[in-house]
Ligand SMILES: Nc1ncnc2c1ncn2[C@@H]1O[C@H](COP(=O)(O)OP(=O)(O)OP(=O)(O)O)[C@@H](O)[C@H]1O
């Protein structure tokens with residue numbers, strides 16, 4: 001089961017190129033219940049990736065803070081997994097060696113970690129014939145599936161996804177979203193996912209947070225109470241269309 005997340009009066013600023021302050025994000029506050037799937041939407045540059053980095057413990061807040069259950073996030077931890085738009089695989093390692101990397105870093109014996117990685121292939125939608133393939137032989141979608149495997153193998157309680165499918169074509173993206181939903185329904189981590197795609201957010205999320213322009217603040221907090229399991233066909237329905245319209249209006253108002 002995932003962990004609960006609290007963001008309390010969080011803001012982040014950077015130094016602007018002219019040396020002044022550049023407020024990038026906040027102040028924002030929100031709570032996420034364990035095992036829920038939250039999507040973040042907002043204009044480019046409103047601080048979404050900044051928020052993801054703070055939640056991953058990779059960057060400090062300027063004010064306020066974020067908490068996993070009651071514990072303040074101050075540094076990266078094994079409980080938190082993060083995945084970006086770029087798969088960033090090691091080109092000299094095979095698919096299963098890439099997936100197994102986090103287990104190697106914590107000293108799991110070779111045969112055991114490769115077996116664990118191999119068992120994940122069907123869930124990731126990767127055929128067994130690709131186990132020994134190298135990243136250079138994979139399509140963009142397959143590389144992202146491997147990157148997803150590499151983050152899931154460490155069994156994170158909080159999964160942070162920053163536009164993980166942003167570079168993929170619409171069809172591949174839909175397929176991977178469905179597979180991600182399937183895996184999440186059995187693992188049930190807490191997920192925070194940044195996307196620019198409104199339909200993707202409605203399909204995946206329990207809740208959508210919409211951010212304003214920089215410095216990003218939360219302008220809408222929209223629950224998505226569509227029944228699960230969800231299928232692509234659900235996106236043709238009236239209720240889905242109504243929610244997508246509501247999200248679109250919030251994005252435009254921000
Ligand atoms: N390391 C940095 N130093 C200075 N400014 C930064 C830094 N990182 C981000 N910024 C600025 O902070 C603001 C928010 O950036 P961020 O990458 O978090 O936005 P985003 O919402 O993820 O945008 P996008 O949707 O384009 O990915 C932007 O104005 C950006 O230029």
Ligand SMILES: [Mg+2]
Pocket residue numbers: 048049050162
């Ligand atoms: Mg970003």
